[in-house]
Amino acid sequence: MRMRWREYRATLLVAALSAAFGALLLQGTVLLTALVAGDAIGEKESVQVALSLVSVVFFAIAVYVGGIVTANTVGTVIAGRTRDIALLRLVGADARRLRAGIARDGILVGLAGAAIGIVVGIALMEALVLIGRSSGDLPADIPAVVTPMLVAPLVAVTVVTWLSSWVGSRRILAVTPLQASAAAVEPDAETIHSAVGRRIAAIVLIVTGALLLGGGVVMGLVTMLGVLVGMVGGILSFSGIVLAAPIVMPRVLRLVGKAMGSSPTARLAAENAVRNPARSSRATIGLVIGVTLVTMFAVATSSYYDMILRASEQYPEDYAGADETLAVTIGVFSVLFGFSAVIAAVGMVNTLSLSVLQRQRELGLLRALGFTAGQVRRMVLAEAAQMSVASVLFGVVLGTVYGWCGAQALLGSMLGGGLVAPSLPWFVLGGAVVAAAILAAASSVAPARRATRVTPVAALAVD
Amino acid sequence: MTITTTEMGLAARVAGVSRRFGVGHGAVVALDDVSVGIRRGEFTAIMGPSGSGKSTLMHIMAGLDSSDGGNVWLGDTDITRLPDRELTLLRRRRIGFVFQSFNLVPTLDARSNILLPFDLDGRKPNVDESRWIESLVDTLGIAGRLTHRPHELSGGQQQRVAIARALATRPDLVFADEPTGNLDSRSGREVLTLLTEACSRFGQSIAMVTHDPIAASYADRILFLADGRIVDERPRSTPEEISALMLAMEATR
Ligand SMILES: Nc1ncnc2c1ncn2[C@@H]1O[C@H](COP(=O)(O)OP(=O)(O)OP(=O)(O)O)[C@@H](O)[C@H]1O
Numbered sequence: 001m002r003m004r005w006r007e008y009r010a011t012l013l014v015a016a017l018s019a020a021f022g023a024l025l026l027q028g029t030v031l032l033t034a035l036v037a038g039d040a041i042g043e044k045e046s047v048q049v050a051l052s053l054v055s056v057v058f059f060a061i062a063v064y065v066g067g068i069v070t071a072n073t074v075g076t077v078i079a080g081r082t083r084d085i086a087l088l089r090l091v092g093a094d095a096r097r098l099r100a101g102i103a104r105d106g107i108l109v110g111l112a113g114a115a116i117g118i119v120v121g122i123a124l125m126e127a128l129v130l131i132g133r134s135s136g137d138l139p140a141d142i143p144a145v146v147t148p149m150l151v152a153p154l155v156a157v158t159v160v161t162w163l164s165s166w167v168g169s170r171r172i173l174a175v176t177p178l179q180a181s182a183a184a185v186e187p188d189a190e191t192i193h194s195a196v197g198r199r200i201a202a203i204v205l206i207v208t209g210a211l212l213l214g215g216g217v218v219m220g221l222v223t224m225l226g227v228l229v230g231m232v233g234g235i236l237s238f239s240g241i242v243l244a245a246p247i248v249m250p251r252v253l254r255l256v257g258k259a260m261g262s263s264p265t266a267r268l269a270a271e272n273a274v275r276n277p278a279r280s281s282r283a284t285i286g287l288v289i290g291v292t293l294v295t296m297f298a299v300a301t302s303s304y305y306d307m308i309l310r311a312s313e314q315y316p317e318d319y320a321g322a323d324e325t326l327a328v329t330i331g332v333f334s335v336l337f338g339f340s341a342v343i344a345a346v347g348m349v350n351t352l353s354l355s356v357l358q359r360q361r362e363l364g365l366l367r368a369l370g371f372t373a374g375q376v377r378r379m380v381l382a383e384a385a386q387m388s389v390a391s392v393l394f395g396v397v398l399g400t401v402y403g404w405c406g407a408q409a410l411l412g413s414m415l416g417g418g419l420v421a422p423s424l425p426w427f428v429l430g431g432a433v434v435a436a437a438i439l440a441a442a443s444s445v446a447p448a449r450r451a452t453r454v455t456p457v458a459a460l461a462v463d
Numbered sequence: 464m465t466i467t468t469t470e471m472g473l474a475a476r477v478a479g480v481s482r483r484f485g486v487g488h489g490a491v492v493a494l495d496d497v498s499v500g501i502r503r504g505e506f507t508a509i510m511g512p513s514g515s516g517k518s519t520l521m522h523i524m525a526g527l528d529s530s531d532g533g534n535v536w537l538g539d540t541d542i543t544r545l546p547d548r549e550l551t552l553l554r555r556r557r558i559g560f561v562f563q564s565f566n567l568v569p570t571l572d573a574r575s576n577i578l579l580p581f582d583l584d585g586r587k588p589n590v591d592e593s594r595w596i597e598s599l600v601d602t603l604g605i606a607g608r609l610t611h612r613p614h615e616l617s618g619g620q621q622q623r624v625a626i627a628r629a630l631a632t633r634p635d636l637v638f639a640d641e642p643t644g645n646l647d648s649r650s651g652r653e654v655l656t657l658l659t660e661a662c663s664r665f666g667q668s669i670a671m672v673t674h675d676p677i678a679a680s681y682a683d684r685i686l687f688l689a690d691g692r693i694v695d696e697r698p699r700s701t702p703e704e705i706s707a708l709m710l711a712m713e714a715t716r
């Protein structure tokens with residue numbers, strides 16, 4: 001099955017972003033280690049360990065988000081190609097061979113994207129070093145920051161793209177040749193079919209992850225390494241939530257849909273979002289990830305801030321000048337987190353707009369039956385609004401839990417640390433809500449406009 | 464032209480309509496200078512070989528597609544250059560359509576699909592309309608399937624749901640593209656009887672595309688299309704007469 005270039009664009013972009021991020025982190029670590037540590041051997045090592053730890057955590061988060069985004073993109077593309085796949089199956093194509101083909105494309109796209117990303121990352125760092133040197137902020141004799149280690153992010157991103165293409169393409173196996181002639185574009189039999197297995201896997205992942213998260217918090221009271229345990233717990237439990245999304249999201253969506261009013265467009269939109277759980281969870285999960293990340297970061301930093309504040313009241317001498325360090329740390333962390341949020345946003349924009357484009361026939365039919373172009377656009381917009389409200393709610397709850405756990409696991413062991421209550425920075429959350437709404441609207445209005453510009457018959461003829 | 468479409472006793476009319484698909488070497492002329500009217504309160508059948516332009520003609524008459532030349536009237540409204548919004552409202556209130564395929568909104572169950580035209584207009588069917596819908600659903604034999612979604616219905620059931628939807632609002636004109644194509648001969652006959660009754664009892668105007676001479680024999684009037692042109696027109700005829708005509712048309716092609 002030949003995929004269209006458009007369908008790979010997001011995957012390529014996500015791979016490039018993740019790899020560029022990895023390259024920057026890696027070179028940054030090398031550079032900072034050289035700058036900070038001076039000559040003392042012991043000091044150098046501990047700085048290197050701390051910096052590497054931070055780099056690995058942030059890179060892992062970015063790659064993980066990229067992986068989920070890619071799996072979702074592939075899943076969306078395949079859902080839209082159900083009839084093509086069914087036709088190929090009808091004439092005798094082997095489902096596993098088709099799936100292997102998609103995964104192979106995943107390696108190629110992943111490798112290409114990662115290579116582009118690494119090159120961009122190196123170039124950016126080179127430029128930064130040049131600027132730093134000429135302005136005198138960096139000494140002239142800093143060592144080369146390009147290391148053979150840069151192969152690591154290349155390999156990691158390629159492997160993850162391959163794996164997530166593989167995971168995302170699993171529904172190819174569920175497509176039967178019969179669906180070539182079915183009127184329904186995306187029957188949800190597959191969702192129902194695997195519901196039990198999915199439920200069990202999700203529960204196992206969430207419970208194990210939650211236990212590890214809790215363990216990380218407890219460990220964090222003694223050592224900073226608690227954050228590593230917590231991170232594994234976070235990734236496991238979040239994967240469980242992603243798995244459970246087609247079961248959980250429709251309920252959240254139903255709640256939100258009730259609040260949307262009772263005009264025909266609003267009601268149809270509400271039903272659409274709920275009646276196709278697989279589609280709406282694929283479209284929303286990207287947004288959930290983004291909001292979770294931003295909330296997590298905001299809650300973590302503001303809890304961190306509370307902790308430092310409390311500690312500096314108890315130990316004023318030890319925390320002299322902490323304010324400045326704090327501002328810098330928070331600034332750096334914001335950028336690091338923002339990166340993963342950008343990857344999530346790319347994923348969301350892409351899945352939302354793809355899933356609107358794939359509904360061209362349905363939208364054409366509605367217009368043939370008397371929906372005005374404006375009503376169709378409003379319906380799509382209402383669906384997007386409903387999905388973004390639901391995802392933001394969900395993401396804020398998750399992010400608060402993860403953020404607090406992260407802050408505790410990383411910093412509970414510091415002087416004067418201990419347990420603090422999670423603190424919610426409202427302006428950041430407000431910003432996330434607004435950004436989510438704008439992104440959701442922007443990514444669905446443009447394709448809806450495209451879908452309504454042609455005559456209803458032309459829209460209906462699209463496959 | 465001062466005489467209006469309504470005064471001609473027509474529900475819809477096209478004059479000198481052409482439609483081409485594609486450009487240059489691969490261009491196809493689907494309709495070639497067609498002028499024809501669908502009479503009000505009559506059941507009209509449109510016949511012709513595959514690819515002769517039947518679907519295209521219906522789409523253009525219903526305002527679903529634009530023509531490359533000529534004029535189109537729905538009732539007294541010239542819809543040739545009507546803005547999309549007004550055209551849509553017209554379709555919603557005055558036209559019912561049964562497509563050759565892909566008729567139902569996949570996310571809605573059969574009942575919601577039937578009620579969709581009311582929903583779109585932001586109203587609920589009144590008592591009289593509800594009774595009409597109930598009798599439609601009964602006659603079409605889909606009463607037990609109302610909570611099912613399209614992919615859970617057979618092709619013929621989907622088609623019957625679409626027919627119920629097209630007739631539900633009692634629109635001025637119903638277009639049906641091969642409404643009996645997926646039905647066995649008994650349910651096909653039932654659908655045709657239903658259409659004939661809607662015509663005789665409520666004065667419903669209907670235009671139906673079909674390949675089946677038996678189906679066409681239910682119609683008050685039969686139009687024959689070949690290579691994008693109207694080549695013949697007959698009053699009510701027997702299946703045998705219609706078969707003979709079709710065979711003759713195919714022989715001269
Ligand atoms: N979107 C399109 N693009 C290109 N050609 C088209 C398009 N739609 C129809 N045609 C061509 O126009 C001609 C008439 O098509 P139409 O669908 O009206 O035929 P029909 O009489 O309904 O045939 P059938 O009985 O097979 O449904 C055909 O030759 C067809 O190939």
Ligand SMILES: [Mg+2]
Pocket residue numbers: 517518519563640
């Ligand atoms: Mg046709």
